[in-house]
């Protein structure tokens with residue numbers, strides 16, 4: 149059941165929202181046109197990173213006028229954010245479910261792993277939006293303008309000027325939080341210099357007639373599915389015995405249509421859980437393409453402009469996880485925008501290990517399921533969680549390297565270092581040819 153009427157009375161309450169329900173924007177926050185001549189901060193976009201940053205701004209003492217501008221016309225329940233509970237965030241208390249145990253499955257391995265002190269959390273987008281918008285509505289200096297695509301912004305003597313089709317707004321500072329939507333030409337340009345793997349997925353939040361899921365364990369990667377079109381896995385977050393988010397994920401360029409994703413999801417639910425179409429209802433659907441790339445994003449595009457979220461390189465290159473990095477950056481960015489901090493904005497980080505892992509995924513998708521099983525099987529769960537949450541200690545990295553097949557990773561490390569040092573695509577191509585020959589020889 150998709151509740152598409154944002155004014156539905158059920159949504160006026162503070163009762164938990166059904167999955168799929170659209171969030172009603174509180175009246176005091178919403179404006180039809182900008183009310184101020186000039187703002188302290190204009191935030192372009194009003195999605196995850198923008199709302200997180202805006203909350204950080206007001207909580208760090210911003211009292212001057214702030215305007216958020218977004219092209220969207222409503223806050224649909226358009227995603228589910230999951231991450232490990234390794235530190236406090238402003239939003240983790242909203243988690244609908246948490247798993248202290250998880251599983252990675254391949255055609256030949258079935259690895260179970262537990263870290264009850266740092267569970268894997270899952271937040272519904274509509275809970276996040278309702279909470280963030282509700283909190284921002286308590287601050288009369290914050291305004292939200294929806295249905296207004298931003299065309300761009302430019303420097304003017306007093307600061308910046310952002311334009312939409314209907315308005316021009318001035319501000320001292322700008323935060324660009326418009327998400328990453330590169331054109332095919334931009335992607336081609338990035339790919340000529342960097343590794344780029346699209347993490348393309350469709351997820352469905354379903355309720356079943358009969359209890360079929362084990363809510364004690366999340367299935368993070370189930371590679372025991374058809375791999376003929378590219379590296380692919382199933383992902384299942386069971387909220388209760390009768391309710392789960394199930395996703396079909398490709399780490400590949402395979403041109404998979406929405407219908408094909410849906411059909412693979414149906415087949416997955418049938419094969420794994422014996423569910424036929426009439427046995428469950430889809431409450432909400434989400435989809436996305438998260439770029440996994442070592443492209444060098446910038447956290448700042450001008451002396452008064454912070455670039456945040458996926459556009460600012462918040463996505464972890466080797467995993468696609470972004471939410472926690474957005475939360476980590478929000479306070480520092482807010483203090484920078486408010487002139488409270490002289491520190492430079494933290495630039496997005498891409499470690500050598502991230503680069504090597506990314507190259508490995510791009511070059512050896514055939515070997516990836518085995519390597520993930522080794523990682524989850526051999527690394528102590530706490531060390532694994534720290535690695536996946538970008539909080540590795542040097543000893544975790546050492547353990548990880550020891551757990552992985554040395555020859556494969558040495559080849560990828562060599563490629564990465566050479567690619568970085570020389571930046572010559574010819575070298576990469578030559579190495580790739582040499583690698584294919586040595587792979588062919590080793591089979």
Ligand SMILES: Cc1cc2nc3c(=O)[nH]c(=O)nc-3n(C[C@H](O)[C@H](O)[C@H](O)COP(=O)(O)OP(=O)(O)OC[C@H]3O[C@@H](n4cnc5c(N)ncnc54)[C@H](O)[C@@H]3O)c2cc1C
Pocket residue numbers: 192193194195196197198217218219220226227228229230231296297298299325326327328434435436437438456457458459468469470471472474
């Ligand atoms: C379906 C889905 C599931 C995800 N799940 C996870 C997860 O489990 N864990 C995790 O860590 N990460 C996850 N991510 C990745 C990441 O956390 C999210 O994409 C997150 O929303 C990124 O935040 P953002 O602010 O960069 O972009 P968004 O939240 O997408 O916000 C960008 C905003 O900019 C607006 N906008 C775009 N262009 C313009 C314009 N020209 N003018 C005005 N407004 C504009 C958009 O309407 C949007 O509201 C997921 C992503 C998707 C798509």
